Amino acid sequence: MTLKLYTYPGNKNAFKALIAAQYVGTKIEVPSFSMGVDNKKPEFLKLNPNGKVPTLETPTGGVWESNAIARYVARLSDKGLFGASAFEEALVEQWIDFTTTELDAPLLSWILPILGHWPYDKKKEEGAIAAVKKAMALLDRHLTKNTYLVGHAATLADIVGVCNLYHGYTKLFDEGFRKSFPHVTRWWLTLAHQPAFAAVLGEVKLCQQPMKFTPPKKDAAEKADGAAKKEAAPKKEKEPKKESAPKKAAAVEEEDPAEPKPEPKAKNPLDELPKSTMVLDAWKRLYSNTPGAKFREIAVNGLWAGADIPNSPTQEHFAGYDPEGFSIWFCDYKYPEENTVNYIVMNKVGGFLQRIDYVRKYAFGVMCILKDDKGQFPIRGVWIFRGQGIPPIMLDECYDLELYNWTRVDIADPKQKARVEDMIAEEATIDGLEHIECKIFK
Ligand SMILES: N[C@@H](CCC(=O)N[C@@H](CS)C(=O)NCC(=O)O)C(=O)O
Structure with missing residues (x-):
């Protein structure tokens, strides 16, 4: 029987079935899979109308939800993964549910905002951490007297439990946290090193520095600035504003000398060029x-040589690239090994472009999401900036910039010039890698 598990690499939810398969001695194929592309295809949606991974393809149809997939695999052979009695089977189910609802759920609320997938809210993070600690304390009490969650050998409860705590132990729980729950930590490490687990998890690296939310520089600066202004403003008891106050009163209020005057907007040095x-x-x-059909001929050639703008009601002409007034830059994301899920990479790039809305007047960019043979998605792009460098306002305010290596393009070098053109023309292959998606800043 051929079983295929669709997932992105490193998905701890897919590990559940893959570890169970090691116990029952079943082979599961994991085909290469492009998130955001393959999970939207009609043939995938037939297997899982929810469009999510992991999804298992069996000869009788699709199974989705990682715990259901793991249960299915565990039942393929009687290796005791459900315990030794009906009672133990109930306990296996109990711990699967407990670690999923009371540990996995708050762990996701803790980590997903840090990874930028959900909005960050400090109060919610505190609530999630408290919920994780409460469930860990209960688990720790249970494991004081038990080597495994149920009975005297590993069951599906241990498999699902270890996977549900995977992000915790590898990304969030520092040494101090781990020491607070010594029995859970002993249990987790013992299992993670068992051959069936190690075959799937590889060598686990315990978290050294817990991942933490870092606010975008801009927000932090605004907050700090706002706080500083508040401090500086003379304290004054104020009548609450009345919605229906006459206009004149409002005008007087605007003139109030006690109110701090807005600082004049600093001039953008790029406007002075x-x-x-x-x-x-x-x-x-x-x-x-x-x-599209004429893109290379008109737009790409026109970037250098100038061109009439097609369909322009004013018959506008673009004069061509001016190296005195502009510069062109390549960027290359420094940490491609992080980029294993393509739709997350797309969100990452989308977020970056949204955060630099204020620089639209001075910049044009093409960000290419590529795919390499390691299942990673390198991000490489080309930018045209007003002036001879990256706009200072971007350097000051956009923390994303530090995540990329920036190199200035030498347009006298035909190779570099051709790479600029390939990116702008959104060629199917960039740097010899498959080009799967492009995001434009214009
Ligand atoms: N409860 C589900 C979670 C599935 C899930 O949320 N999968 C995510 C990746 S971790 C997904 O496929 N998201 C794709 C999407 O939402 O489009 C399980 O345990 O399998």
Whole structure:
């Protein structure tokens, strides 16, 4: 019987079935799978209308929800993964449910905002940590007198439990945290080193530095600035504002000398640069208006040589790239090994582009999400910036910038110039790697 498990690499929910398969001696194939692409295909949705992974393809149809998949695999052979009696079977189910609802759920609420998938809320994080600690304390009490969750050998409860705590032990629980729950830690490490677990988990690296939420620099600066302004403002008892207050009163209130005056907006040094022959917005119109079939001929060649903008009601002409007034940069994400789930990578790039909305007037960018043969998604891009460097406002305010290596393009080098063109033209292959998605900042 051929079983296929669809997942992205490193999915702790997929580990559950894969470890169970080691116990029962069943082979499960894990085909290469592109999240955000393959899980949207009609043939996948037939197996799992929820469009999520892991999903198991069996000769009789699809099974989804990782615990259900693991139960199915565990039942393929009678290796005692459900305990030795009906009572033990109930206990196995009990611990599967407990570690899923009372540990996995709050652990996700703890880690997903840190990874940028959910909005961060300090109060919610505190609540999630408290819930994890409460469930860990109960588990620790149970494991004081028990080697395994149920009976005297590993069962499916241990398999699911270890996987549900995987992010905790590898990304969130530092040494101090682990020491507070010594019996859970002993149980987790013992199991993680058993051959059936190690064959799937590999060598587990315990968390050294717990992952923490780092606010984007911009928010932090705004908060700090706001707080500083509040401190500086003279304290004054104020009547609550009345919705229906006459306009004149409002005007007087605006004039109130006790109110701190808004600071004049600092001038953007890029606005002070000598006028350029190139109008960035005109390039953006050339880029957007050129039909696909003529893109290379009109838009890409036009970037250097200038071109009439297709379908322009004013018959606008783009003058071509001006190296005196602009510079072109490549960027390369420094940590491709983190990028194993393509839709998460796309969200990462999307978030970066959203956070730099304020630089739209001075920048154009093409961010390419590529795929390598290690199942990773490198992010490489090309940017045209006003001025001879990365806009200072971006350097000051956008923490994402530090996640990329930036190199200035030498347009006299035909190889670099061709790479710029390939990225702008969204070629199917960039740097010899499959180009799976592109995000444009314009
Ligand atoms: N409760 C489900 C969770 C499944 C799940 O949320 N999978 C995520 C990846 S970890 C997914 O496939 N998301 C894709 C999407 O939401 O489009 C299980 O245990 O299998």
